[in-house]
Amino acid sequence: MPAAGRLLTARSEVKRACDLLVAANPQTWNGCQEALERAVSELASFQTERRELPANAGARTMASALRTEVQRARRLLESLASFYRGWERILGTMAGGYTASGDPAPVARIGRLCCRG
Amino acid sequence: MSNLISSMMTAAGALDAYSQVLDVVQNNVSNASTPGYANQTQQLDALRFDPSQGFSGGVVAGQVVSSRDEYAEQAVQQQTTLLGEAQQDVNSLTAIQQQFDVTGASGIASALNNLFQAFSAWGQTPTSAVAQQNVIQQATAVASTFQQTASGLATVSQDTSQQLQQTVADVNQMTAQLAGCNQQIMNGDRNDAGLDAQIHSTLEQLSNDGDISVTQQSDGTYTVLLNGETPLVIEDRSYALSADPVAPGPTASNPNGPPHLSVLAADGADITSRTTSGQLGSLLNLANNVLPGYLGDGSQAGSLNTLAESFASNVNSLLTNGYQSDGPPPVAGVPLFTYDTTNATNVAQSLQVSPAIAPDQLAAISPGPPEVSNGVALALSGLADPTAASDEIDGLSYTQYYAGMASNVGSLLDNANNQLQTQQSAVAQAQNVRQQISGVSLDDEATILIQFQRAYEANSKLINTLDQLTLDTINIVPST
Numbered sequence: 156m157p158a159a160g161r162l163l164t165a166r167s168e169v170k171r172a173c174d175l176l177v178a179a180n181p182q183t184w185n186g187c188q189e190a191l192e193r194a195v196s197e198l199a200s201f202q203t204e205r206r207e208l209p210a211n212a213g214a215r216t217m218a219s220a221l222r223t224e225v226q227r228a229r230r231l232l233e234s235l236a237s238f239y240r241g242w243e244r245i246l247g248t249m250a251g252g253y254t255a256s257g258d259p260a261p262v263a264r265i266g267r268l269c270c271r272g
Numbered sequence: 273m274s275n276l277i278s279s280m281m282t283a284a285g286a287l288d289a290y291s292q293v294l295d296v297v298q299n300n301v302s303n304a305s306t307p308g309y310a311n312q313t314q315q316l317d318a319l320r321f322d323p324s325q326g327f328s329g330g331v332v333a334g335q336v337v338s339s340r341d342e343y344a345e346q347a348v349q350q351q352t353t354l355l356g357e358a359q360q361d362v363n364s365l366t367a368i369q370q371q372f373d374v375t376g377a378s379g380i381a382s383a384l385n386n387l388f389q390a391f392s393a394w395g396q397t398p399t400s401a402v403a404q405q406n407v408i409q410q411a412t413a414v415a416s417t418f419q420q421t422a423s424g425l426a427t428v429s430q431d432t433s434q435q436l437q438q439t440v441a442d443v444n445q446m447t448a449q450l451a452g453c454n455q456q457i458m459n460g461d462r463n464d465a466g467l468d469a470q471i472h473s474t475l476e477q478l479s480n481d482g483d484i485s486v487t488q489q490s491d492g493t494y495t496v497l498l499n500g501e502t503p504l505v506i507e508d509r510s511y512a513l514s515a516d517p518v519a520p521g522p523t524a525s526n527p528n529g530p531p532h533l534s535v536l537a538a539d540g541a542d543i544t545s546r547t548t549s550g551q552l553g554s555l556l557n558l559a560n561n562v563l564p565g566y567l568g569d570g571s572q573a574g575s576l577n578t579l580a581e582s583f584a585s586n587v588n589s590l591l592t593n594g595y596q597s598d599g600p601p602p603v604a605g606v607p608l609f610t611y612d613t614t615n616a617t618n619v620a621q622s623l624q625v626s627p628a629i630a631p632d633q634l635a636a637i638s639p640g641p642p643e644v645s646n647g648v649a650l651a652l653s654g655l656a657d658p659t660a661a662s663d664e665i666d667g668l669s670y671t672q673y674y675a676g677m678a679s680n681v682g683s684l685l686d687n688a689n690n691q692l693q694t695q696q697s698a699v700a701q702a703q704n705v706r707q708q709i710s711g712v713s714l715d716d717e718a719t720i721l722i723q724f725q726r727a728y729e730a731n732s733k734l735i736n737t738l739d740q741l742t743l744d745t746i747n748i749v750p751s752t
Binding site: 177221225 | 343690693698701702704708709720721727728730731734735738741745746
């Protein structure tokens with residue numbers, strides 16, 4: 156694959172990760188991780204092949220667009236994390252009340268084992 | 273016989289309860305696309321079963337429970353506030369950017385370049401009437417473009433003021449509606465699904481305008497605060513905001529400068545500095561920070577006026593220190609530009625070529641010694657590429673300074689557009705979470721939290737890696 160193509164592929168993978176983060180569905184989180192891993196792999200390959208890339212402003216624009224997309228992914232992941240942190244505190248309060256210091260009780264982690272014959 | 277009647281009653285009761293379940297389901301289906309509506313569940317309560325005591329069991333319709341979760345609602349509102357701010361930023365900055373031509377093909381940059389070329393041509397033929405006339409013509413174009421840009425920005429400023437008034441009016445209308453809804457709740461309509469939908473739809477719209485916090489009280493009414501402390505709705509009362517322009521005080525550097533905009537709470541308290549997000553925050557930032565950067569206010573002249581004043585006064589100074597003719601006696605030059613010298617924020621708007629100047633009054637001769645017949649004209653054309661700090665603003669030539677103003681707007685707009693796109697995704701994400709979180713058991717929630725925690729750690733590391741890789745990539749990609 157040409158070096159510039161790797162940038163495009165990496166960007167489309169990060170965009171895919173953003174879409175999965177927007178869906179905010181536990182079933183899609185693995186897919187998000189896989190998309191980001193592919194993006195990392197494409198960028199790593201790009202860096203080893205970059206000498207093939209002719210000097211042009213287009214490639215730099217592509218790289219900037221990719222960075223914007225990465226920052227969007229970060230923002231979406233952080234906003235989801237912020238939501239779940241708050242939700243965990245609420246669940247802790249609902250399930251276990253407050254600790255002696257007035258903080259919500261930690262949410263009990265339920266371990267389950269499923270055996271199938 | 274009594275058992276048979278009892279059984280029939282039980283069956284009838286169950287049918288009645290299931291009928292109510294169907295009503296609730298039908299209501300959910302009917303309202304699937306109603307803004308603000310949350311699915312409801314009809315709870316069924318078991319009746320006591322003890323035939324020996326005459327209790328025949330069965331079910332009875334219990335409470336109708338809304339699946340709405342206020343925490344998830346709050347998350348959507350918070351993201352909507354940021355979306356409203358980003359949307360307004362994009363709209364306003366687009367209007368500002370239209371006043372600056374970054375290509376240099378028109379507007380101030382083009383007019384300045386044409387004037388520098390006219391100065392240069394005049395320097396080659398200092399007594400040419402055609403060259404002198406061309407200088408006057410191009411100087412008029414420069415003054416005109418400054419006026420147009422200042423006027424265009426002043427229009428954006430007026431539009432911003434009107435938009436702020438309109439946004440405040442919208443906020444007041446929505447808070448009055450919410451107070452009316454609270455009144456209905458206090459009158460006993462607490463479980464009315466339609467009312468619930470109306471309240472939450474209104475709250476979501478309201479969150480677009482500002483940072484609101486919503487608390488449901490034990491009586492079912494909603495208390496709404498702006499910026500966490502300014503009451504907008506409490507029980508059946510709404511508290512109206514107002515927007516006012518605040519002129520610079522008499523002791524300000526520019527007492528006649530453009531006013532700032534302020535937002536006042538119902539008790540008259542000025543909440544402008546605390547109103548930093550949502551559409552209101554964006555409009556206030558534009559009116560009180562961004563636009564004054566170009567047009568000035570009570571404490572600053574604004575970059576457009578600074579450029580106009582520096583350029584015009586420098587040109588005038590060179591011309592008035594030169595000679596139209598070396599006499600005897602020598603005839604001193606006259607200023608090319610006039611502008612309002614009493615108000616630093618009105619320079620660009622008032623800039624014009626002196627109506628009294630005739631082309632042959634342009635002073636090309638620098639008195640020296642030694643006297644140079646085209647010294648002033650050459651010095652004027654040299655302003656295009658200055659070597660002296662007195663011919664620069666903040667170390668930049670006039671055209672570079674203007675380009676900096678234009679590129680700054682472009683950069684702000686780019687950031688705002690990126691922020692808007694991200695925020696649209698963040699709102700969609702919050703809405704999806706709200707939809708998924710409803711009606712899930714605590715056990716399932718705890719499992720989701722564990723799943724998310726793992727996903728967060730892995731994805732966060734990957735994003736950090738990607739961030740560094742993209743930064744490296746930008747640095748290593750050849751730009752030309």
